Amino acid sequence: MEPILKVNHLKKVFHQRGKRDVFAVENISFSLQPGEILGIVGESGSGKSTVAKLITRLVDPTEGEIILDGQDITHLKGTALKDAYGKLQMVFQNPVGSFDPRRTLGDGIGESLRNKGMSKVERRKKAAELLEQCGLDASYADRYPHQVSGGQCQRAAIARALAVDPKVLICDEATSALDVTVQKRIIELLRRLKEEKNLSYLFICHNLALVQEFCDRVLVMKDGGIVEEGTPDDVICNPQDEYTKMLVEAVL
Numbered sequence: 001m002e003p004i005l006k007v008n009h010l011k012k013v014f015h016q017r018g019k020r021d022v023f024a025v026e027n028i029s030f031s032l033q034p035g036e037i038l039g040i041v042g043e044s045g046s047g048k049s050t051v052a053k054l055i056t057r058l059v060d061p062t063e064g065e066i067i068l069d070g071q072d073i074t075h076l077k078g079t080a081l082k083d084a085y086g087k088l089q090m091v092f093q094n095p096v097g098s099f100d101p102r103r104t105l106g107d108g109i110g111e112s113l114r115n116k117g118m119s120k121v122e123r124r125k126k127a128a129e130l131l132e133q134c135g136l137d138a139s140y141a142d143r144y145p146h147q148v149s150g151g152q153c154q155r156a157a158i159a160r161a162l163a164v165d166p167k168v169l170i171c172d173e174a175t176s177a178l179d180v181t182v183q184k185r186i187i188e189l190l191r192r193l194k195e196e197k198n199l200s201y202l203f204i205c206h207n208l209a210l211v212q213e214f215c216d217r218v219l220v221m222k223d224g225g226i227v228e229e230g231t232p233d234d235v236i237c238n239p240q241d242e243y244t245k246m247l248v249e250a251v252l
Protein backbone atom coordinates (compact mmCIF):
# COMPACT_ATOMS: atom_id res chain seq x y z
CA MET A 1 0.00 0.00 0.00
CA GLU A 2 1.21 3.53 -0.82
CA PRO A 3 1.88 5.54 2.36
CA ILE A 4 -0.38 8.53 2.88
CA LEU A 5 2.58 10.46 4.28
CA LYS A 6 6.26 9.91 3.70
CA VAL A 7 9.16 11.83 5.14
CA ASN A 8 12.59 11.34 3.56
CA HIS A 9 15.85 12.42 5.21
CA LEU A 10 14.23 15.38 6.90
CA LYS A 11 16.53 17.81 8.65
CA LYS A 12 16.03 21.10 10.47
CA VAL A 13 18.75 23.40 11.73
CA PHE A 14 17.63 26.54 13.55
CA HIS A 15 20.13 29.34 12.99
CA GLN A 16 20.17 31.81 15.84
CA ARG A 17 21.96 35.13 15.64
CA GLY A 18 24.99 35.18 17.93
CA LYS A 19 24.28 31.70 19.25
CA ARG A 20 25.09 28.16 18.27
CA ASP A 21 22.92 26.45 15.63
CA VAL A 22 20.28 24.06 16.97
CA PHE A 23 20.14 20.72 15.14
CA ALA A 24 16.49 20.03 16.00
CA VAL A 25 15.80 17.24 13.47
CA GLU A 26 18.56 15.19 11.86
CA ASN A 27 18.03 13.01 8.84
CA ILE A 28 14.82 11.27 9.81
CA SER A 29 12.75 9.12 7.46
CA PHE A 30 9.44 7.37 8.13
CA SER A 31 6.10 6.69 6.52
CA LEU A 32 2.51 6.63 7.68
CA GLN A 33 0.14 4.12 6.10
CA PRO A 34 -3.54 4.88 5.41
CA GLY A 35 -5.55 4.12 8.54
CA GLU A 36 -2.43 3.82 10.70
CA ILE A 37 -1.82 5.48 14.07
CA LEU A 38 1.88 6.24 14.36
CA GLY A 39 3.15 7.46 17.73
CA ILE A 40 6.21 9.64 18.25
CA VAL A 41 7.75 9.62 21.71
CA GLY A 42 10.94 11.06 23.15
CA GLU A 43 12.04 13.33 25.95
CA SER A 44 11.48 17.06 25.90
CA GLY A 45 13.60 18.74 23.24
CA SER A 46 14.12 15.58 21.18
CA GLY A 47 12.51 17.19 18.13
CA LYS A 48 8.96 15.79 18.11
CA SER A 49 7.14 19.11 17.67
CA THR A 50 9.65 20.27 15.08
CA VAL A 51 8.78 17.19 13.01
CA ALA A 52 5.10 18.18 13.22
CA LYS A 53 5.90 21.77 12.28
CA LEU A 54 8.02 20.63 9.33
CA ILE A 55 5.30 18.36 7.99
CA THR A 56 2.69 21.11 8.35
CA ARG A 57 5.24 23.55 6.87
CA LEU A 58 4.94 25.92 9.82
CA VAL A 59 8.71 25.81 9.53
CA ASP A 60 10.69 25.10 6.37
CA PRO A 61 12.99 22.08 6.30
CA THR A 62 16.73 22.56 5.90
CA GLU A 63 16.92 19.33 3.90
CA GLY A 64 14.74 16.38 2.97
CA GLU A 65 11.33 15.88 1.43
CA ILE A 66 7.73 15.49 2.55
CA ILE A 67 5.38 13.47 0.35
CA LEU A 68 1.68 13.77 1.17
CA ASP A 69 -0.70 11.41 -0.64
CA GLY A 70 1.84 10.98 -3.45
CA GLN A 71 2.55 14.70 -3.87
CA ASP A 72 5.87 16.31 -2.97
CA ILE A 73 4.82 19.24 -0.77
CA THR A 74 8.29 20.16 0.52
CA HIS A 75 8.55 23.39 -1.43
CA LEU A 76 4.92 24.25 -2.19
CA LYS A 77 3.88 27.81 -1.45
CA GLY A 78 0.73 29.94 -1.42
CA THR A 79 -2.46 28.46 -2.85
CA ALA A 80 -0.78 25.20 -3.88
CA LEU A 81 0.30 24.64 -0.27
CA LYS A 82 -3.16 25.56 1.04
CA ASP A 83 -4.77 23.09 -1.37
CA ALA A 84 -2.42 20.30 -0.36
CA TYR A 85 -3.12 21.07 3.28
CA GLY A 86 -6.76 20.20 2.90
CA LYS A 87 -5.45 16.67 3.36
CA LEU A 88 -3.53 17.33 6.55
CA GLN A 89 -4.63 19.02 9.75
CA MET A 90 -3.14 19.51 13.18
CA VAL A 91 -4.60 19.30 16.68
CA PHE A 92 -2.58 21.06 19.38
CA GLN A 93 -2.07 20.65 23.10
CA ASN A 94 -3.85 23.83 24.13
CA PRO A 95 -7.29 23.87 22.48
CA VAL A 96 -8.46 27.13 24.08
CA GLY A 97 -5.39 28.99 22.85
CA SER A 98 -5.85 27.60 19.34
CA PHE A 99 -9.17 29.46 18.91
CA ASP A 100 -9.57 33.21 18.50
CA PRO A 101 -11.02 34.35 21.89
CA ARG A 102 -13.21 36.99 20.18
CA ARG A 103 -14.96 34.57 17.87
CA THR A 104 -17.40 31.73 18.55
CA LEU A 105 -16.35 28.11 18.16
CA GLY A 106 -18.76 27.85 15.22
CA ASP A 107 -17.01 30.73 13.45
CA GLY A 108 -13.63 29.14 14.16
CA ILE A 109 -14.76 25.79 12.76
CA GLY A 110 -16.30 27.44 9.69
CA GLU A 111 -13.27 29.59 8.92
CA SER A 112 -11.53 27.11 6.62
CA LEU A 113 -14.80 26.58 4.73
CA ARG A 114 -15.03 30.26 3.87
CA ASN A 115 -12.06 29.75 1.53
CA LYS A 116 -14.04 27.01 -0.20
CA GLY A 117 -16.73 29.54 -1.04
CA MET A 118 -19.36 28.26 1.42
CA SER A 119 -22.01 30.77 2.48
CA LYS A 120 -22.39 31.78 6.13
CA VAL A 121 -25.56 29.68 6.48
CA GLU A 122 -23.86 26.63 4.97
CA ARG A 123 -20.83 27.12 7.24
CA ARG A 124 -23.05 27.27 10.33
CA LYS A 125 -24.81 24.08 9.29
CA LYS A 126 -21.53 22.27 8.64
CA ALA A 127 -20.03 23.48 11.95
CA ALA A 128 -23.08 22.18 13.84
CA GLU A 129 -22.80 18.82 12.05
CA LEU A 130 -19.10 18.53 12.85
CA LEU A 131 -19.64 19.42 16.51
CA GLU A 132 -22.27 16.69 16.75
CA GLN A 133 -19.90 14.18 15.13
CA CYS A 134 -17.41 15.12 17.83
CA GLY A 135 -19.91 14.54 20.63
CA LEU A 136 -21.00 18.13 21.27
CA ASP A 137 -24.47 19.62 20.95
CA ALA A 138 -24.83 21.95 17.95
CA SER A 139 -25.52 24.86 20.33
CA TYR A 140 -21.81 24.87 21.25
CA ALA A 141 -21.25 26.63 17.94
CA ASP A 142 -22.46 29.85 19.62
CA ARG A 143 -20.10 29.61 22.59
CA TYR A 144 -16.75 31.34 22.91
CA PRO A 145 -13.60 29.34 23.73
CA HIS A 146 -13.57 30.56 27.35
CA GLN A 147 -17.16 29.35 27.83
CA VAL A 148 -16.34 25.64 27.45
CA SER A 149 -14.19 23.12 29.31
CA GLY A 150 -10.78 22.03 28.03
CA GLY A 151 -12.18 18.69 26.84
CA GLN A 152 -15.11 20.34 25.07
CA CYS A 153 -12.76 22.82 23.45
CA GLN A 154 -10.53 19.98 22.24
CA ARG A 155 -13.60 18.32 20.69
CA ALA A 156 -14.32 21.62 18.92
CA ALA A 157 -10.69 21.78 17.77
CA ILE A 158 -11.01 18.27 16.33
CA ALA A 159 -14.27 19.32 14.64
CA ARG A 160 -12.42 22.29 13.13
CA ALA A 161 -9.63 20.02 11.88
CA LEU A 162 -12.20 17.72 10.25
CA ALA A 163 -13.98 20.58 8.44
CA VAL A 164 -11.76 20.23 5.36
CA ASP A 165 -12.05 16.40 5.20
CA PRO A 166 -8.38 15.69 5.88
CA LYS A 167 -6.72 12.32 5.42
CA VAL A 168 -4.07 12.84 8.10
CA LEU A 169 -4.35 14.37 11.56
CA ILE A 170 -1.22 15.35 13.42
CA CYS A 171 -1.98 15.35 17.13
CA ASP A 172 0.78 17.14 19.05
CA GLU A 173 0.23 16.29 22.73
CA ALA A 174 -3.47 16.71 21.92
CA THR A 175 -4.64 15.04 25.12
CA SER A 176 -1.79 16.02 27.45
CA ALA A 177 -3.48 19.05 29.02
CA LEU A 178 -6.65 17.10 29.85
CA ASP A 179 -7.40 15.09 32.96
CA VAL A 180 -7.36 11.31 32.67
CA THR A 181 -11.09 10.69 32.16
CA VAL A 182 -11.44 13.46 29.59
CA GLN A 183 -8.28 12.18 27.89
CA LYS A 184 -9.87 8.74 27.63
CA ARG A 185 -13.00 10.15 26.00
CA ILE A 186 -10.98 12.14 23.47
CA ILE A 187 -9.04 8.98 22.60
CA GLU A 188 -12.34 7.13 22.11
CA LEU A 189 -13.51 9.98 19.86
CA LEU A 190 -10.29 9.85 17.80
CA ARG A 191 -10.66 6.07 17.46
CA ARG A 192 -14.25 6.36 16.27
CA LEU A 193 -13.45 9.17 13.82
CA LYS A 194 -10.54 7.20 12.42
CA GLU A 195 -12.86 4.33 11.55
CA GLU A 196 -15.67 6.52 10.25
CA LYS A 197 -13.48 8.78 8.13
CA ASN A 198 -10.57 6.45 7.38
CA LEU A 199 -8.08 8.87 8.92
CA SER A 200 -4.41 8.32 9.71
CA TYR A 201 -2.81 9.85 12.79
CA LEU A 202 0.64 11.02 13.69
CA PHE A 203 0.30 10.98 17.46
CA ILE A 204 3.00 12.90 19.34
CA CYS A 205 2.76 12.09 23.02
CA HIS A 206 4.99 11.75 26.05
CA ASN A 207 2.59 9.35 27.79
CA LEU A 208 3.95 5.90 26.94
CA ALA A 209 0.95 4.07 28.43
CA LEU A 210 -1.37 6.02 26.16
CA VAL A 211 0.85 5.38 23.14
CA GLN A 212 0.84 1.68 23.95
CA GLU A 213 -2.94 1.63 24.15
CA PHE A 214 -3.66 3.82 21.11
CA CYS A 215 -0.90 3.49 18.51
CA ASP A 216 -0.20 0.79 15.92
CA ARG A 217 3.48 1.69 15.66
CA VAL A 218 5.84 4.00 17.49
CA LEU A 219 9.02 5.97 16.73
CA VAL A 220 11.38 6.93 19.54
CA MET A 221 13.22 10.22 19.03
CA LYS A 222 16.43 11.35 20.68
CA ASP A 223 18.48 14.45 19.84
CA GLY A 224 16.58 14.95 16.58
CA GLY A 225 16.98 11.39 15.30
CA ILE A 226 14.96 8.17 15.43
CA VAL A 227 16.65 5.63 17.72
CA GLU A 228 14.01 2.89 17.71
CA GLU A 229 10.88 1.97 15.82
CA GLY A 230 8.33 -0.84 16.12
CA THR A 231 5.01 -1.88 17.60
CA PRO A 232 4.30 -0.30 21.00
CA ASP A 233 4.44 -3.75 22.61
CA ASP A 234 7.93 -4.35 21.23
CA VAL A 235 9.29 -0.87 21.81
CA ILE A 236 7.77 -0.23 25.23
CA CYS A 237 7.75 -3.76 26.69
CA ASN A 238 10.98 -4.95 25.13
CA PRO A 239 13.12 -1.91 24.22
CA GLN A 240 16.41 -2.64 22.46
CA ASP A 241 17.91 0.82 22.54
CA GLU A 242 19.52 2.10 25.78
CA TYR A 243 17.77 5.45 25.52
CA THR A 244 14.34 3.80 25.03
CA LYS A 245 15.06 1.62 28.07
CA MET A 246 15.79 4.74 30.09
CA LEU A 247 12.62 6.43 28.80
CA VAL A 248 10.50 3.41 29.77
CA GLU A 249 12.16 3.05 33.18
CA ALA A 250 11.58 6.72 33.90
CA VAL A 251 7.81 6.21 33.84
CA LEU A 252 7.71 2.93 35.76
Ligand SMILES: Nc1ncnc2c1ncn2[C@@H]1O[C@H](COP(=O)(O)OP(=O)(O)OP(=O)(O)O)[C@@H](O)[C@H]1O
Binding pocket: 014, 016, 022, 023, 024, 042, 043, 044, 045, 046, 047, 048, 049, 050, 051, 206
Ligand atom coordinates in the same frame (compact mmCIF):
# COMPACT_ATOMS: atom_id res chain seq x y z
N1 LIG B 1 12.29 28.29 16.55
C1 LIG B 1 13.31 27.71 17.17
N2 LIG B 1 14.51 28.30 17.25
C2 LIG B 1 15.56 27.71 17.84
N3 LIG B 1 15.50 26.48 18.40
C3 LIG B 1 14.33 25.82 18.37
C4 LIG B 1 13.17 26.40 17.75
N4 LIG B 1 12.14 25.52 17.88
C5 LIG B 1 12.63 24.43 18.53
N5 LIG B 1 13.94 24.62 18.83
C6 LIG B 1 14.84 23.67 19.50
O1 LIG B 1 14.79 22.45 18.78
C7 LIG B 1 14.89 21.35 19.68
C8 LIG B 1 13.68 20.44 19.48
O2 LIG B 1 12.53 21.11 19.95
P1 LIG B 1 11.07 20.46 19.86
O3 LIG B 1 10.08 21.49 20.32
O4 LIG B 1 10.88 19.87 18.52
O5 LIG B 1 11.17 19.29 20.94
P2 LIG B 1 10.03 18.34 21.52
O6 LIG B 1 10.56 16.95 21.49
O7 LIG B 1 8.75 18.59 20.83
O8 LIG B 1 9.94 18.87 23.03
P3 LIG B 1 8.66 18.96 24.02
O9 LIG B 1 8.27 17.53 24.31
O10 LIG B 1 9.19 19.68 25.21
O11 LIG B 1 7.59 19.72 23.29
C9 LIG B 1 14.98 21.94 21.08
O12 LIG B 1 16.33 22.00 21.45
C10 LIG B 1 14.39 23.33 20.92
O13 LIG B 1 14.92 24.22 21.86
